[in-house]
């Protein structure tokens with residue numbers, strides 16, 4: 228999903244420009260980061276919508292650790308009671 232976007236020249240240029248604009252610093256924790264993330268995630272519905280995929284306002288620069296936190300939080304929301312710890316291991320909350 229979103230593979231074509233990430234392969235496109237336009238994305239490569241935008242990604243690099245955004246990375247440079249943030250000086251390679253994670254916007255969440257201030258550590259060096261190199262993941263240009265879409266705040267509004269790309270889905271099969273919006274993958275051809277350049278206002279999502281190539282929108283400067285929809286980007287944030289994250290380090291791997293913060294990117295994982297964002298991704299895992301989403302899993303928490305989807306499956307109540309399940310989540311991931313800092314190492315990425317599956318945990319089941321005892322409720």
Ligand SMILES: [Zn+2]
Nearest residue numbers: 253256290293
């Ligand atoms: Zn970070």
